[in-house]
Amino acid sequence: MTVLEARDLTKLYGDHLALDRLNIAVAAGETLCLLGANGAGKTTTLNLFLGFTAPTSGQALVSGHDVAADPAAARAALGYVAEVVSLYPSLSGAENLAFFAQLAGQAPRATQRDAILDRLRFPASAIARPAGDYSKGMRQKLGLAIALMKGAKAILLDEPLSGLDPAAANDLVAVLRETAAGGTALLVSTHDIFRAKDVATRIGIMRHGRLVDTVDPGALSGPELESLYLTHMAERAA
Amino acid sequence: MMTASLYVSLAGKDWLEFRRDPRLVLMAVLVTLLALAAVLTSWARVSAHEADRLATIAADRATWEGQGERNPHSAAHFSFWALRPLAPMALLDPGVTPHAGSAVWMEAHNRNPAQARPVEDLATGLDLGSFSAAWVMQTIMPLLIFVIGAGLVARERERGTLRLMLASGASAGGLVPAKLGGLGRIAALLALPLLGAAVLASLLAGAVQPAALLLWVGVYALWFALLAAITIAVSALLRTAGQAQLLLIGLWLLAALVVPRAGAGLAGTLAPVPDPGSFATAIQAELKASPDPFEGDGAKAFEADVMARYKVSRLEDLPVNIDGLRLNASEDHGDAVFDRAWAGLEATYAQQHIAMRWTALLSPLVPLQNVSMALAGTDTAHQLDFQAQAEAHRRRVIRLLNLDFVEHAGAEGFDYKASPALWKSIPDFRYRPMPLAPVIDRIVPDLLALAAWAGLAVVLLVLASRRLVRQGV
Numbered sequence: 001m002t003v004l005e006a007r008d009l010t011k012l013y014g015d016h017l018a019l020d021r022l023n024i025a026v027a028a029g030e031t032l033c034l035l036g037a038n039g040a041g042k043t044t045t046l047n048l049f050l051g052f053t054a055p056t057s058g059q060a061l062v063s064g065h066d067v068a069a070d071p072a073a074a075r076a077a078l079g080y081v082a083e084v085v086s087l088y089p090s091l092s093g094a095e096n097l098a099f100f101a102q103l104a105g106q107a108p109r110a111t112q113r114d115a116i117l118d119r120l121r122f123p124a125s126a127i128a129r130p131a132g133d134y135s136k137g138m139r140q141k142l143g144l145a146i147a148l149m150k151g152a153k154a155i156l157l158d159e160p161l162s163g164l165d166p167a168a169a170n171d172l173v174a175v176l177r178e179t180a181a182g183g184t185a186l187l188v189s190t191h192d193i194f195r196a197k198d199v200a201t202r203i204g205i206m207r208h209g210r211l212v213d214t215v216d217p218g219a220l221s222g223p224e225l226e227s228l229y230l231t232h233m234a235e236r237a238a
Numbered sequence: 239m240m241t242a243s244l245y246v247s248l249a250g251k252d253w254l255e256f257r258r259d260p261r262l263v264l265m266a267v268l269v270t271l272l273a274l275a276a277v278l279t280s281w282a283r284v285s286a287h288e289a290d291r292l293a294t295i296a297a298d299r300a301t302w303e304g305q306g307e308r309n310p311h312s313a314a315h316f317s318f319w320a321l322r323p324l325a326p327m328a329l330l331d332p333g334v335t336p337h338a339g340s341a342v343w344m345e346a347h348n349r350n351p352a353q354a355r356p357v358e359d360l361a362t363g364l365d366l367g368s369f370s371a372a373w374v375m376q377t378i379m380p381l382l383i384f385v386i387g388a389g390l391v392a393r394e395r396e397r398g399t400l401r402l403m404l405a406s407g408a409s410a411g412g413l414v415p416a417k418l419g420g421l422g423r424i425a426a427l428l429a430l431p432l433l434g435a436a437v438l439a440s441l442l443a444g445a446v447q448p449a450a451l452l453l454w455v456g457v458y459a460l461w462f463a464l465l466a467a468i469t470i471a472v473s474a475l476l477r478t479a480g481q482a483q484l485l486l487i488g489l490w491l492l493a494a495l496v497v498p499r500a501g502a503g504l505a506g507t508l509a510p511v512p513d514p515g516s517f518a519t520a521i522q523a524e525l526k527a528s529p530d531p532f533e534g535d536g537a538k539a540f541e542a543d544v545m546a547r548y549k550v551s552r553l554e555d556l557p558v559n560i561d562g563l564r565l566n567a568s569e570d571h572g573d574a575v576f577d578r579a580w581a582g583l584e585a586t587y588a589q590q591h592i593a594m595r596w597t598a599l600l601s602p603l604v605p606l607q608n609v610s611m612a613l614a615g616t617d618t619a620h621q622l623d624f625q626a627q628a629e630a631h632r633r634r635v636i637r638l639l640n641l642d643f644v645e646h647a648g649a650e651g652f653d654y655k656a657s658p659a660l661w662k663s664i665p666d667f668r669y670r671p672m673p674l675a676p677v678i679d680r681i682v683p684d685l686l687a688l689a690a691w692a693g694l695a696v697v698l699l700v701l702a703s704r705r706l707v708r709q710g711v
Contacts, residue, residue, distance in 0.1 A: 050405055072409060080405035086398030088251065090258040095251075102247040103406040143402075150406065 001028050003077070003154045003185035004049060008058035011044050011209075018044040020209040021058065026154065031176065031186040033196040035229060036206035042189035044209070046156045049187070050080060063153055076104075079147020079155035079184075083162055085139040089132025093122075093142055096131050097149060104150040116148045117141075120175050137168030144175065154185040161195045173198045193226050205232050244412045249420035252390060256424055262386055266428055269382050273374040273432035280329040280370045281439045287340070288444075291321045294341075295666065303662055307655040309647075310639035311565055314346035317635075320628035320667035322352070325615035326444035327451065330436050331372035333616025342628040344667075346636050347568065349521075349576040349629055351514055352621070371436035372610050375458055376603055377494050379429060380465050384486035387421045387469035389479030391702075396478050414474050414703035421466040429462055450674050454613040460688060461606050467695035474702035493601035501597030501604060509589035521579045528575070530568045540567065561651050562644030569636055576629070587618055595683060602691040605684035612681045615671060619680060623672050631667045638664060 004026040011019040019041040026032045034042045047053045048060045051071035060067040062074035087096045098108040117127060120141045126134070134142065140160055147155045160176070161169045176199050180186050190196050196203050197217040203225070205213040212232050217225065256262055298318045305316060322340040339352025391414070394400040404410060433455060440446055469486060476482045512520070532540035541553060544563055548556055598604040611617035639660075647654035 050401075052401065052404070072407070075405060075407055078405060080402065082398060082401060084398065086402055088255060088399065090255055091251070095254065099247060099251045100402065100406045103244070103403055103408045105243070105407060146402070146406065 002026070003028050003063055004032075004187055005061040006045065006048075006058065007061070009045070009048055009055055009060055010057045011041075011048060011053065012056040018209050019048070019055075022209075022211055024204060024211065026185045026187055028153065028183050028185050029180055031180045031188060031199055031201045033188045033190055033200035033203045034206055034211075035190060035193060035196050035203055037191060037233065039208075040206040041209035042206055043158055045206075046080075046158050046187065046189055049074075049156055050078065051075060077153040079144075079150055079152030081140060081143040081147060081155060081157045081160050083159040084136065085143030087131035087134070087139060087142060090130055092129060093127040093131050093134070093138075096142065097127075097145060100146045101149045106149060106151070108149070113145070113149060116145050119178065120145055120148075121171060135168070137164050137172060140164070140172055141175065144179065148179070148184075152184065154187065155179070157186060157188045159190055160188065161190065161192055161199075169195065193229055194222050197222055197225055205229055207232055207235070244408055245416040245419040248408075248413075248416040249423050252417070252420040253424060256386060265382060265385065269374070269378055269428065270431055272378065273371065274435055276370050276374050277329070277432070277435045277439050280332065280436075281443065283332070284324050284326070284329045284443055287324045291323060291340075294319065295321060299666065302664070303658060305658070305661060307657060309652055309654055310643045310656045310660065311346065311562075311652065313656070313661065314636050314639045317343065317345040320344055320631055320669075322624045322628075323669055325620075325671060326440045326446045327454065327614040328616050329440045329443050330370065330454065331610045331614035331616055332370050333611035333614055334618055334621055335616045338618075338621040340624075342625065342632070344628065344632040344635060346565070346639075347572055349572075349580070349632070351517075352625055352628075371432060372607075372614070374432060375429065375461070376606060376610070379425075379432075379462070380494060380603075381487070381490050382428065383421070383425050383462070383465045384469055384490055385483065386424060387466065388473055388483035388486050390417050390421055391470060391473040391706075392476055392482045393479040410707040411703055413706060414470060414699055417474070418466055418470045418699065421470055422463060425462045425466050429458070433458065447671075447674055450613045450615075450677070453678075454610065457606065457609050457613070457685075457688070460692060461602075464602060464688070464692050464695050467692070467699050471695065471698035471702045474706055475698070493603050497597050497601035498603060498607070501594050501601075504597070505590040505593035508593050509586050511583065511586050511590070517579070517583065521575060524575050524579070525572060528571070530564070530571050532564045532567055540564070558644045559647035559649075559651060559654075562640050562642075562647055565640045565643065566637065569633065569640065573633060580625075580629075584622055587622070591618070595687070598684070598687040602688060605687035605691075608684040609681045609688065612677050612684075615677075619677075620672060624669055627669055628667060635664055 002025045004024070006022045006024045009019060009022040010017075022041070022045060024032060034040075034045060036042050044053070048055050049062060049067060051060075051067045051074060054068055060074075063077040065073040065077070067074040087093075088099070091099065094113070097113055101108040113127075114124070117124065122138065122141045122145065126138060131139070131142070144155070157176075161172060164172060173195065176186060176188070180201070186199075188196070188199060197220075200217050203215050203217050204211050205215070205228070212235075213228070215225065215228065220228065302316075302318050305313065308316070320342045324335065324340075328335055342352050343350045389396075391400075394403065400413075403413070408416075437451065437455065440451065468489070472485055472489075473479070473482045476485065530536075541560070544556065544560055545551060545553065548558065550556055553560060594604060595608070608617065612619065639656075642656050642660055643654065646656065
C-alpha cells in the first residue's frame with residue numbers, strides 16, 4: 001500500500017528550480033533513499049512532504065492526504081528525524097518523548113515507550129538523563145522513538161547517518177531496517193552511497209532537482225552503485 | 239492539534255524548562271524577594287504615616303483646646319494643621335505622595351501650600367517612596383517577562399525543535415496563542431505572590447474601596463497580558479532569541495525609563511509650574527495691589543453698607559462688631575485672589591497631564607501609571623482634592639471664629655477673649671476620599687490608551703501567527 005507519493009511535485013524558489021516534476025511512491029515496509037549532492041532537491045522533497053513549504057505545482061500525498069490541502073492530516077501519519085535531532089536539553093529523554101507524544105495527541109505510556117526504546121536499543125539508564133548529555137546516535141534514536149510512539153505510517157529521515165561513528169551508524173542502519181520491516185514506509189535523504197545501499201530497498205538518484213535514476217540496491221554491488229552515481233554526477237558537471 | 243491541548247503541552251514544557259534554568263529561577267526569586275520587600279516597606283511607610291498623623295492630630299487638638307481664653311482672630315492665626323490620611327491603597331502605589339505635602343497649616347488671611355513631603359524626611363538621598371508593589375510591577379516585572387519570554391518561539395525555531403513540533407502535529411496557527419498562554423502562566427505565577435501580598439497588606443491597612451481594588455488588580459492583569467503578548471509577538475517575528483531579547487530590552491529601556499522621564503521633562507517645559515517662592519510672592523503682590531474693600535477709599539462705603547444692612551445710622555449703634563465683619567470681608571477678598579492663583583496652578587497641572595498623556599503613544603507604562611495612581615488615590619488630582627478640602631475647611635473655621643468675633647466682641651473689639659468652649663466647637667479636618675465614579679471618568683483616556691496598546695499587541699500576535707503559518711520554519 002502506497003504511503004508516500006509525489007505527483008509531478010515541483011518547487012521553485014524565485015528563479016531557482018529546486019524540484020522538477022518529482023514522481024515517487026513509497027509503500028509500507030519500503031525504504032526509499034534519495035541520493036544526491038547538496039542542492040539536489042532531497043531536503044526540499046522532505047520539506048514538501050512535511051508541509052514546511054508549499055509546492056509550486058504537483059502534489060505530495062501522505063496516506064492519500066494532499067499535504068498542501070490538509071497538512072494536519074498528512075502530518076498525523078508522518079514522523080520526522082532531522083540530520084541533528086533537536087531536543088530540549090534540560091528535559092530528560094523521557095520528558096522529551098512525553099512532550100512530543102502529547103503534541104501528536106498520544107497519551108504517553110511507559111510500557112509502550114520502553115518497548116520502543118528496547119527495540120531501538122536505546123540504553124534504558126539514559127532515558128532519565130537530560131537530553132543535552134546525549135550523543136548524536138542517541139538523539140537520532142530518540143528522534144526515531146518520537147516517530148514510532150506517534151504510530152507514524154511513514155518516517156522522513158534527513159541525513160540520519162551523517163556524523164555518526166561507524167558503530168553507531170551500523171546500529172542505526174539495523175534499527176531502520178527493523179523499523180521498515182515492521183511496516184513503516186521510510187524516505188531517507190542521504191549523500192552516503194554505501195549506507196544508502198545498506199538501508200534502502202530502492203535508491204533514487206537526484207540531480208538538479210530531478211530524479212534521474214531509480215535503482216534496486218540488491219542488483220548492484222557497492223562499487224557499481226558508486227560508479228553509476230558518479231556517472232550521473234559527471235553528466236551534471238558536463 | 240487543538241489549541242487547548244497544545245497549550246497544556248507547551249505551557250507544561252515551557253514551565254519545566256523555566257524551572258530548570260538556574261539563571262531564570264534566580265532572577266525570579268530575586269524579583270519576588272524585591273517585590274515582597276517593596277510591600278513590607280510600603281506597609282511600614284503607610285503605618286508610620288498614619289501613626290504620626292493620628293498622634294499629630296491628637297497633640298494638635300490638645301494644644302488648640304488648651305489655648306485658654308483668647309481673641310478668636312488671634313486663635314485664627316494660632317490655628318492648627320489639616321493632615322491628609324494615606325489611603326490604604328497608597329501601600330500599592332504611593333504615586334505622587336512622596337513628593338506631595340500631606341499637611342496644610344490653616345490660618346487667617348492665607349492659603350498655605352501643603353507641607354511635610356515624605357521625601358524631605360528621608361535620611362538618605364534615595365527616593366524610597368517609589369519602592370512599591372506598583373514600581374516592581376511597572377518596571378521590574380516587564381524586564382523579567384521579556385527576558386523569560388524572548389526565546390519562547392525564536393529559540394524553538396533556532397534550535398530546530400519548531401520543525402519537530404510541527405512535524406509531530408502542533409499547528410502553526412495554534413502555536414503562538416499556546417505560547418502566549420504559557421508565558422501568561424509563568425507571568426501569573428511570578429506576579430500572583432506579589433499581587434496577593436500587596437492586596438492583603440492593603441486590606442489590612444484600612445477600609446479599601448473594593449471596586450477600586452478590583453479594577454486596580456484587573457488593570458495590572460491586562461498589563462501583564464499586554465507584556466506577554468508583545469513578548470511572544472516579537473519572539474515569533476524575529477529569527478533568533480538573541481535578536482528578540484535585544485529588541486525587547488530596547489523597548490523596555492524606551493518604555494520604562496526614557497519615555498516617562500522625557501515626557502515629564504517635556505510636560506514641565508511646555509507648562510512650567512512656578513516654584514513655591516514665586517507662587518507665594520505673586521499672590522502677595524496681587525493682594526497688595528488690590529487692598530481690602532474696607533481700606534482707603536472703600537472704608538466709608540464699607541461702613542455705610544454695614545450700617546444699611548443693620549438699619550442703623552451710627553457705627554456705635556451696630557449690634558455686631560464691625561472689626562469682625564472687616565475680617566470676614568478681608569477673607570472674601572483674599573479668597574478670590576487665592577482662587578484665581580490656585581486655578582491657574584491647577585490649569586498648569588492639567589496642561590502637564592495632557593502633554594504627558596500624549597507620551598502614551600510611545601509607552602503603555604504612562605497610561606498604566608496614571609490609572610494605577612488614580613485608583614490608589616495617590617495621583618495629583620487626589621492631592622489637589624485634599625488641598626481643596628483643606629482650604630474649604632480653613633474657610634469654614636476662620637468664618638466660625640470671625641462670626642464669634644462679630645457676635646460677641648461688642649465694644650471690646652480686639653480685646654475680646656473667647657472661652658475654650660469655642661475652640662472645642664471647632665471641628666477637626668476630616669478628609670473625605672474621592673468617590674470612584676469621577677476617578678474613573680478622569681482615567682477613561684488612559685484606559686482607552688491601554689486598550690489601544692492591547693489591540694496593537696493582538697494585531698502583532700495575529701501577524702506573527704500568520705507569518706509562522708505562511709512562511710513555515
